[in-house]
Amino acid sequence: MAVIELQEVSKLYGFGDATTLALDEVDLHIETGEFVAIMGPSGSGKTTLLNIIGLLDKPTHGEYVLDTRYVSRLRSGQQARARRDKIGFVFQSANLLPRLNVLENVALPLAYKGTLPVRRLKLASDMLERVGLRDKEYFYPKHLSGGQIQRVAIARALINNPTIIIADEPTGNLDSGNSKIVMELLSEIHRSGNTVVMVTHNPELTRYANRLLYMHDGTIVGDEKTKLGEVAKGIKNVYFTDESSVEEHLAHGVATIMREVPPKELSSKKPKLPKAQTKKPRTRKRSYKRSKK
Amino acid sequence: MIISDYKMALASIRSARWRSSLTMLGIIIGISSVVTIASLGEGLKKQVSEQINQLGGNVLTIRSGNVVSKNSDGSVASVNPLALFSASTLTDQDVASIQKLDGVSAVAPMSLITNSIGYEDREMNNVYVVSSTPDLNVVLQDKVNFGAFFIPEDTNENYAVIGTSIAEELFGGVNPVGQTFTISGTNFLVRGVHEPFQAGVLSTIGIDLNYSIIIPPATGKRISENRAQIAQILVQVSDQKRLDVVLLELQHELRTNHKGQNNFTILKQEELANVSDDIINAATAVISGIAAISLIVGGIGIMNTLLVSVSERTREIGIRKAVGATNRQILRQFLMEGLVLSLVGGVVGIALAVAGNFLLRIYTDFRPVITPSIILIALGTAVTIGVIFAVMPALQAARKHPIEALRNE
Numbered sequence: 253m254a255v256i257e258l259q260e261v262s263k264l265y266g267f268g269d270a271t272t273l274a275l276d277e278v279d280l281h282i283e284t285g286e287f288v289a290i291m292g293p294s295g296s297g298k299t300t301l302l303n304i305i306g307l308l309d310k311p312t313h314g315e316y317v318l319d320t321r322y323v324s325r326l327r328s329g330q331q332a333r334a335r336r337d338k339i340g341f342v343f344q345s346a347n348l349l350p351r352l353n354v355l356e357n358v359a360l361p362l363a364y365k366g367t368l369p370v371r372r373l374k375l376a377s378d379m380l381e382r383v384g385l386r387d388k389e390y391f392y393p394k395h396l397s398g399g400q401i402q403r404v405a406i407a408r409a410l411i412n413n414p415t416i417i418i419a420d421e422p423t424g425n426l427d428s429g430n431s432k433i434v435m436e437l438l439s440e441i442h443r444s445g446n447t448v449v450m451v452t453h454n455p456e457l458t459r460y461a462n463r464l465l466y467m468h469d470g471t472i473v474g475d476e477k478t479k480l481g482e483v484a485k486g487i488k489n490v491y492f493t494d495e496s497s498v499e500e501h502l503a504h505g506v507a508t509i510m511r512e513v514p515p516k517e518l519s520s521k522k523p524k525l526p527k528a529q530t531k532k533p534r535t536r537k538r539s540y541k542r543s544k545k
Numbered sequence: 546m547i548i549s550d551y552k553m554a555l556a557s558i559r560s561a562r563w564r565s566s567l568t569m570l571g572i573i574i575g576i577s578s579v580v581t582i583a584s585l586g587e588g589l590k591k592q593v594s595e596q597i598n599q600l601g602g603n604v605l606t607i608r609s610g611n612v613v614s615k616n617s618d619g620s621v622a623s624v625n626p627l628a629l630f631s632a633s634t635l636t637d638q639d640v641a642s643i644q645k646l647d648g649v650s651a652v653a654p655m656s657l658i659t660n661s662i663g664y665e666d667r668e669m670n671n672v673y674v675v676s677s678t679p680d681l682n683v684v685l686q687d688k689v690n691f692g693a694f695f696i697p698e699d700t701n702e703n704y705a706v707i708g709t710s711i712a713e714e715l716f717g718g719v720n721p722v723g724q725t726f727t728i729s730g731t732n733f734l735v736r737g738v739h740e741p742f743q744a745g746v747l748s749t750i751g752i753d754l755n756y757s758i759i760i761p762p763a764t765g766k767r768i769s770e771n772r773a774q775i776a777q778i779l780v781q782v783s784d785q786k787r788l789d790v791v792l793l794e795l796q797h798e799l800r801t802n803h804k805g806q807n808n809f810t811i812l813k814q815e816e817l818a819n820v821s822d823d824i825i826n827a828a829t830a831v832i833s834g835i836a837a838i839s840l841i842v843g844g845i846g847i848m849n850t851l852l853v854s855v856s857e858r859t860r861e862i863g864i865r866k867a868v869g870a871t872n873r874q875i876l877r878q879f880l881m882e883g884l885v886l887s888l889v890g891g892v893v894g895i896a897l898a899v900a901g902n903f904l905l906r907i908y909t910d911f912r913p914v915i916t917p918s919i920i921l922i923a924l925g926t927a928v929t930i931g932v933i934f935a936v937m938p939a940l941q942a943a944r945k946h947p948i949e950a951l952r953n954e
């Protein structure tokens with residue numbers, strides 16, 4: 253059964269001439285226990301999609317069913333509570349509150365749930381054990397490495413036993429060693445039954461996912477099942493046809509390469525993606541009308 | 546939830562220590578000045594009531610003229626200061642008829658004879674030479690420290706009972722009893738010295754007993770060549786429960802003496818106290834009101850600090866919302882910060898006022914008193930100000946859109 257179900261979800265930013273269509277009638281089902289990687293060029297709507305899935309934002313049009321509940325029209329209080337109970341966030345950077353120590357940071361979501369302080373800190377401590385940072389409980393974020401900060405953020409995302417973990421470029425600021433540690437942790441969480449949705453610019457990391465979405469101009473143009481432990485084949489075809497080695501790409505940061513490639517060129521290569529036929533990219537500047545079934 | 550709000554607030558206040566302390570300064574100054582003023586007023590009231598208790602609640606004061614007008618319920622409506630300057634309407638006949646009344650245990654008429662005395666080649670001009678009967682000693686509850694009060698047989702002797710301040714100034718270390726000094730060129734013998742009386746900021750019997758010389762009645766008449774008038778009569782009632790009955794009889798008796806005119810005033814000690822309490826309360830309220838303006842300035846300081854804090858911590862607000870904080874919870878967090886700032890400021894302000902109280906007691910004649918109700922009102926005011934001025938910044942924080950807030954690094 254789908255834990256996440258987006259029905260023709262669109263997101264518009266701005267007014268009048270400055271309107272941007274960040275998401276364009278996106279349909280998406282994500283099953284419990286999936287590890288979904290989302291890729292795509294900068295500005296293609298990945299973060300917007302995550303924000304809507306994570307209940308940080310509301311779709312302009314369309315419906316969102318989370319855990320069988322229609323959540324696209326919730327009032328902000330209900331939205332916050334649903335977010336607290338169902339979603340765990342890991343951002344690219346500055347995840348932690350600098351004034352709270354590691355333990356308090358991990359316990360923060362429980363505070364908003366009304367869990368008693370003693371129990372809160374106990375649970376947080378257990379969770380830190382799970383991410384291997386128990387000995388850093390009383391450290392402040394400024395005394396942790398980037399990788400450790402991300403692991404604390406993962407611990408915090410897990411503390412409420414959420415339905416989905418949402419990670420927006422969780423390794424975007426990390427070197428390859430730390431990236432690996434963080435990804436292994438996410439992978440372990442996935443193996444223990446959690447649903448993970450992650451945006452990344454690094455094709456290497458698709459080896460931890462069992463499904464890859466490729467976004468372009470606010471639509472999902474590619475959706476493929478991938479094998480755990482292997483870099484997605486379609487991605488390999490698209491991005492690694494030139495001479496340079498995978499290692500070089502990693503060294504330069506794939507993200508920069510992807511930003512350098514103009515979107516047009518990318519879409520011309522798109523047919524090479526195995527399941528890219530779901531939706532053809534359309535010309536943007538059309539007037540938007542809500543299509544109701 | 547409240548407790549963790551409080552802890553979070555404390556943590557963020559501590560992390561901006563300097564800014565927080567400067568912010569609190571406004572509240573600290575405001576609260577400490579309001580508390581000090583209120584405690585001065587309270588102290589003044591206490592001093593007055595102590596003076597009144599020195600005489601005892603069973604003493605009635607009769608003054609010439611209609612000093613105060615009263616409402617129908619007996620409360621004082623207005624004070625009539627002109628009455629103090631007219632010739633006295635009180636007579637020896639009044640004294641005699643009061644003495645005959647049932648339930649009256651002592652009657653002490655007091656006449657002001659002069660203000661200056663001489664000793665050797667010196668003069669003192671700031672004293673009260675008062676003639677009265679030995680009954681005054683009864684009314685004052687025998688406060689003679691050295692020597693003795695004069696007795697009825699001494700009525701025409703040149704004897705004097707002097708206040709402790711006069712004793713110090715005239716005779717220094719020497720035992721004053723048996724010494725002589727002059728009033729209007731006549732030699733007087735010191736018979737007794739009063740013990741120190743509460744230094745009265747407002748004296749209920751109209752004179753400062755520490756600077757008074759009490760002489761016998763006939764002597765007073767002789768010295769003043771019969772020009773002395775009875776300024777007031779102190780009447781002690783033997784049974785305080787019968788005070789009101791005696792008061793009515795007194796009123797009736799005096800009115801008969803005065804041919805049906807109400808040109809005299811009978812005051813209970815508590816009424817004297819009420820009059821002065823009213824005056825003190827009004828003055829305290831006015832001055833505290835002025836001091837309270839600094840509290841508003843302090844409140845604006847809190848608002849300013851919180852506004853800065855909200856914009857600095859936009860990312861934090863975003864993260865809190867991402868992990869499930871509702872708008873209301875964010876609102877409460879910032880309200881709590883305002884509250885903690887003002888509460889800490891209030892507590893420090895009160896502590897400062899307490900310290901100031903000690904200094905005032907040591908270096909001045911004031912005897913300020915900080916009562917629990919002053920502290921409660923001060924804390925209540927501080928808290929109210931903190932919360933009110935935190936509302937705007939807190940709303941601003943609560944209404945931030947999570948996405949916008951998260952975009953802020």
Ligand SMILES: Nc1ncnc2c1ncn2[C@@H]1O[C@H](COP(=O)(O)OP(=O)(O)OP(=O)(O)O)[C@@H](O)[C@H]1O
Binds near residue numbers: 265266274296
């Ligand atoms: N608050 C906003 N106001 C206006 N336009 C916005 C806003 N947020 C996003 N957009 C626009 O929506 C589009 C999608 O943005 P989004 O952040 O989802 O891209 P992304 O795929 O996450 O890009 P990146 O890989 O750079 O993170 C972009 O064109 C962006 O300019």
Ligand SMILES: [Mg+2]
Binds near residue numbers: 299300420
């Ligand atoms: Mg993004």
